Amino acid sequence: MHYVTSKSILSKDNGMNLYRGCTHGCIYCDSRSDVYNMDHDFEDIEVKQNSLELLKKELIKKTPSMIGTGAMTDPYVPLEGHLKYLRRALEMIYKYGFGFTCITKSDLVLRDLDLLLKINEKSKAVVQMTLTTSDDDLSSILEPNVCTTSRRVDVLKKLSDAGIPTIVWLCPILPYINDTEDNIGRIIDYCIESNVKGILCFGMGLTLRDGNREYFYSKLDENFPGLKETYIKKYANSYSLPSPDEGKLMDIFKKRTSANGILNDPDEIFRYLHEFPEKTYQSTLNFK
Template identity: 55%
Template sequence: MIGTGAMSDPYIPLEKDLRIMRKCLEIIEKYSFGVTVHTKSSSVMRDIDILEKINRKSKSVLQMTLTTADEKLCKILEPNVSTTEERVNTLKEFQKAKIPTVVWLSPFLPFINDTKENIDALLDYCVKSGVKCIICFNIGVTLRNGDREYFYSQLDRFFPGMKERYMRTYGNSYEVLSTNSDYLMKRIENVCQNEGIMFGIDRVFSYLRKYENKYENQNIQLSLFDNL
């Protein structure tokens, strides 16, 4: 399995012209490797034909991040990427194509999108889109030195008075957890259990790494360069 999108979205705007990701997928398909694509962009729809071919040969998985069900808030928290609605529609199209999908629920900003209503709406999207797995490390966000200053400047810009609330509550903490984190994490777990959605970091990462069915009993290490 080849993973993409861990450090940078593979469908940045330039991809429409450069088509680098499509060329990579063509090579992956040619040599019968599997692939996971992690993105916030509905532009992945351009390559669904290749991902279908890969999934028939071996395995392909779409990973999509969802943060908020509020479209206005989405434009503030995640500017210059596909809207939540566009991403959910993409998940539904991949479901139709029988390509498994994984949703990452993150980040959740305390006092902003860490509400039960938002979590429930996102979970409803996941259920209706037929996602196979959900990943959520916790209900919160991490703030490194340098990141924190920029984050606070944006709080001042879009949420006046919120910076002071963060400073009183979290100080200079790296991990900024919602006060409702335990309750909301349990709610996500319960919905996943009731709806048959895989949940749990180790379980989902294991699923992303392995081949099922026709490949699970083949102890063969393929090489990308065997036929070059």
Template identity: 40%
Template sequence: MEWIEAKSLLSKVSFNGDLWFGIDYIMNLYKGCNHRCIYCDSRSDKYFIESFDRVRGKKNSEGLLYFELKKHKTGVINFGAMSDAYNSEELREGLTRNALKKIAEFGYGISIETKSNQIIRDVGLIQKIQENHSASIKLSITTADDKLSRIIEPGVCVSSKRFEAIRKLSDAGIYTGVLLTPVLPYITDTVENIEAIVKKASESGASFIYAQFGMTMRRGQREHYFEALDHHFPGLKERYQRSYGDNYGCEAKNSKELAKAFVENCEKYGLLYKMEDIVKATPKKKTMEQLSLFS
């Protein structure tokens, strides 16, 4: 794997972290991703990542993280914002696993979003992190159909394998849920798909599910997506162009219907779905709560 220089790893979020799973810091140990999801926002020109499908690791990440964890105030570190922390290189290089060991040592919390069932390898470390802080794990699932998953997310395990990972994490006492985003107009934007994902999430032991009913379409991302549409869904690109033009945000045309079905099914199965409720319900150890009273 190619290695790149990095001056730091932790970035303090510039927004209210409670708007996104209560995070305080964002960390990307890798640059690029080889899951090859046809819709990925991170491959857009905005982020200046050349050869996005090629994964590169950040040199001396363990040492950098050690000094930053000593320097910063404890909080929740987010993995997976730009590059999935469980890409195929992680099995060989272990940057994510080494980072989790350091985070457990220094008493920080974690929030991880991933499409990979590789995360079950680190169940023990995540449990250890929960002993002193908090952990919130989200498996990103866009379709309940494995056949469709292989088309739109060809470089990662199918959706059913992710539901299995949710079950293993949940059974281990880890706060786990589903990130149902993006919803692709004319591909995954059916009531049947939304209902199936919520039902499977419940059956898998998920505590929550968070959804957004649309997708982004930035320059760079758009061209890659349209090329994939031409290959797998002939004629659909033209429908996008007629419906959305050059819009950045492409909300599903039936988003209100989808949202209604989503809420009804979440309430039916007892799943949290509002961000404030998901954050509030995140398990926190008593020592952490006591520290916050005197900080």
């Protein structure tokens, strides 16, 4: 971990990253890619030490809307447990009447359920959680330093029971590893049981770029001997690596989600995530 001073904290679309880098160890992580120009080791997490001061200034001058985090770095990396940057950001998001959504794989999100409930009552809070495999043993290989799939499903159920809407990211689906009908079916079963609002799926496969490709292949050698050669023979240096069974698996995904009233169109889901409820709270003006 190391500290930096940042010039800004919110993107033009109100995306927020309090940290940069991750220790979850997911073998497929695109954020390792060279294209993001990270100038430090991926596991040496960069902490934006002035991020909360910047966020307060931004929230004061902006019209309330949705604030999102987790697109590049899971906001609930283990060090959040004691630094509490995200929790303090949530307190400000609530205070100034904004909505919130995050993408995570961590059960640490339950620590902040009290604030998520307050935000959801006042505006809107949505938790997005990634599920890649229904097998906990495989989950511990693909995502070794974060809670298993069964624990994430438990988190989804707890959030749903509390009234917090949830979205699941069904990705990536790794060819010859978790691209099976049984896996996709079981994950959808988990989503039905957890009453998720939608499932984001951009196809059955994964993407590899310089930087994350090398790391991914090293982990294939470590955990799935011989599979790297299969990948290289079939995909070479392609960016997109679709499962050989993509058509069949996508058909299962679309039919089962539609039959169970789960949103499955990415554009519709992203509209929902960005949509800010038209509620007016005069009290929020008193803080400005």
